[in-house]
Amino acid sequence: MYEEPLLDKSTVYDDVERKQVQQEERDEQVDLGAVIHQLNSFLAVLWPVSIAIVCSSLAASYIHDPVMKKAMTTYMYYQDIDSSQLSTTEKTGEALFNALLVIVFIAFLTFGIVLLYKCNGMHLFAGYCMLYSAALLGLMGSKLVVIVLCNNLHWVIDSVSLTIVMFNFAIVGVLSIFYQKGIPRSIERGYLIITSVIVAWQLAQLSEWSVWMLLLLLGFWDLFAVLTPVGPLRCLVDLVQEKGTPIPGLLFEADVEKAHIDVGETTTIQGTSTVRRRKVATRATMSEEVFVQRLLFAVLPVRASHPRGTVEASQFQLQLQVFLRDQNSSFQDHSIEVARNFQQHQFRLWRNLYTYYEVDYVSKQQIYPDMQSVFGSSVDRDQATSAEPRHNDEDAEDKSIKLGLGDFIFYSVLVARASLHNFAVFAACFLAILVGLAVTLYLLARFDALPALPISLFLGIIVYLLTLNVVTPMIDNFHASSVVGI
Numbered sequence: 190m191y192e193e194p195l196l197d198k199s200t201v202y203d204d205v206e207r208k209q210v211q212q213e214e215r216d217e218q219v220d221l222g223a224v225i226h227q228l229n230s231f232l233a234v235l236w237p238v239s240i241a242i243v244c245s246s247l248a249a250s251y252i253h254d255p256v257m258k259k260a261m262t263t264y265m266y267y268q269d270i271d272s273s274q275l276s277t278t279e280k281t282g283e284a285l286f287n288a289l290l291v292i293v294f295i296a297f298l299t300f301g302i303v304l305l306y307k308c309n310g311m312h313l314f315a316g317y318c319m320l321y322s323a324a325l326l327g328l329m330g331s332k333l334v335v336i337v338l339c340n341n342l343h344w345v346i347d348s349v350s351l352t353i354v355m356f357n358f359a360i361v362g363v364l365s366i367f368y369q370k371g372i373p374r375s376i377e378r379g380y381l382i383i384t385s386v387i388v389a390w391q392l393a394q395l396s397e398w399s400v401w402m403l404l405l406l407l408g409f410w411d412l413f414a415v416l417t418p419v420g421p422l423r424c425l426v427d428l429v430q431e432k433g434t435p436i437p438g439l440l441f442e443a444d445v446e447k448a449h450i451d452v453g454e455t456t457t458i459q460g461t462s463t464v465r466r467r468k469v470a471t472r473a474t475m476s477e478e479v480f481v482q483r484l485l486f487a488v489l490p491v492r493a494s495h496p497r498g499t500v501e502a503s504q505f506q507l508q509l510q511v512f513l514r515d516q517n518s519s520f521q522d523h524s525i526e527v528a529r530n531f532q533q534h535q536f537r538l539w540r541n542l543y544t545y546y547e548v549d550y551v552s553k554q555q556i557y558p559d560m561q562s563v564f565g566s567s568v569d570r571d572q573a574t575s576a577e578p579r580h581n582d583e584d585a586e587d588k589s590i591k592l593g594l595g596d597f598i599f600y601s602v603l604v605a606r607a608s609l610h611n612f613a614v615f616a617a618c619f620l621a622i623l624v625g626l627a628v629t630l631y632l633l634a635r636f637d638a639l640p641a642l643p644i645s646l647f648l649g650i651i652v653y654l655l656t657l658n659v660v661t662p663m664i665d666n667f668h669a670s671s672v673v674g675i
Contacts, residue, residue, distance in 0.1 A: 226445065230590045231627050233443035238592075238600060238626065239619075241382045245389040245601035246608035246615060252336050252390065261394040266290060270398040284398035288406045295407075299414065299421040302436075306428050311436070318439075319363050322384065327359035329387050374442070381441050381594060389601035393609075400606050401653075404646050407599060411640040422640070431502065431532060440591045471545055480545055481520040484527045484538070499535045502528070508557040509538075515555075516546045539563045590630075596641045600626075603649045613664065614656045621645070621652040 262268040267283040275283070305314050331351060338344040362380040365372045392400065414422040429436065500508070506528040513521045531538035540563055542548075551559045600622050608615035625645030633639045 227630060229445045231630050233445045233590050234441075234592050234626065234630075235623065237378060237382060237441060237443060238597065238623070241385045241389070241597045242601050242604045242619060242622065244382070244386045245393070245605040246619075248333070248386060248390040249393040249605035250608050251341070252333060254332070254336060254394075257332075257391065258394040261391060262396065264291075265395065265399055267399075268396070271396045280398050281402070284396075284402035285406075287396075287399045288402040291403055292406050292410050295410065296421070299425075303421050303425050303428070306425060306436070314436075315367065319367055322366060323359045323363050325384060325387055326362045326380070327355050329391070330358060330383075331355045333387065333390070374444075378441065378443070382597070385594060385597035385601055388598050389605055392598070392602045393605045397606065397609075400602065401650065404599060404603055405650055408643040408646040411642040415640040427529075431529060439594050441594060441597060442589050442591050445590050471547055475545070477519050481523055481527070484541070485523065485530060499533070502532055504556075505532060505535055511555070512542065512557045516548075518546075536563055592641060599642060600645060603646060603653075607649075607653050610657060611661065613661055614653060617652045617656040617660070618649045621649040624648060 265287045267287055270280050270283050270287075273280065302314055305311055334351065334355070335346070339346060361376070362383070365377040365380050366384075369377060395403075411422075414420040415426075417423065425436070499505070506525055509524045509528045510521065513524055527538070536558075539558055543560065543563060548560070551557065553559065604615060604618045604622060607618040622645045625648040626641070629639060629641050629644050632644075
């Protein structure tokens, strides 16, 4: 009998195994649409972050207020670290103690927010945030206006006009940040940037040793708070996903431009390369164990409200349990975890489930949704699962990216403090923050949750130390030796 000499019988797969291998190979390939979406996500936050950093650096460099600097030092246990004659080790210890006190305060505040959210007391926290924002924009904003216009530019402004203008400025800011209805989103974003600039300018008045040690510990705190099971920020995100009520005034939302590649259709670019729609997973191409793991660890955005047609959490869990029982699924025990993860993305889960189990018809007597409500008028599973264009509420959420206001503030503090040395240190730290942000957004598409601060802060601190202690002395030596003209 003739046998193919180069064919090893041990590598011959049956149809199911071959399809599964092909599916795994397709999953490992780069999705061009996802890559473009990541680039657009970075570009969406690039300009706001850059504006906040540059404005904070200018404020720290050119707006000097001895009263504010003295007031900020009162929050530190050791207040004269920079001017003391202590050794580097002793200064490090004092700065570490100051930073630990701030981190402990932040930890208590974060756990308090989680407790308020869990006990339905967020209206108290929202009221505090509104009062704080009004005072920050009105009082601190007035102080900065007086310093810049009156002290630096020698303008004359009467107190009545300043009070009226800044009062209205603060009221509009509070309404745009916390109420939002009927107010252009650009105004809200502008006020969030102004808020981050003012807070960053205040924090930049702290002693240099305390600021840098605080930024270092904040990176480790953010890792603990987000990545550990007992982290308060992780618990807060889970509660927000479960209840569907966002935290007011703490998120900067930027619109992400639509990808130029439509992953739902076959597209040819310049007549050479072709991007094809990814095949959807079914029982024939993917094991249930792999499928449920993808559902459990899917990274989904937090919504401000539930899309139309969604049901309560308890009813959604019951629907999912009944559906999995009808399909004789082997992961019925994980139905509660999957339902909790997809509580705000119910139709997305049903599209994936109906496609995976190849459901063609749902009786009206069933408690889970029918085919038309899941896929729309045209029941095309491949198109609906790949592109998912059916529900506008979901699309609107997917076209935006959210960044915490604290991320803006501490990015700005790092670069603002670096700008007090020279332009080279400022530019190096500025680029380090942007590179760290880009790396964070890249990794965020591959991990369940990832804090935005650690990578940028750690990279910024390393670049700051290298630039200040290595690059700047080297440039000074070159300049003194007339090697280069600067």
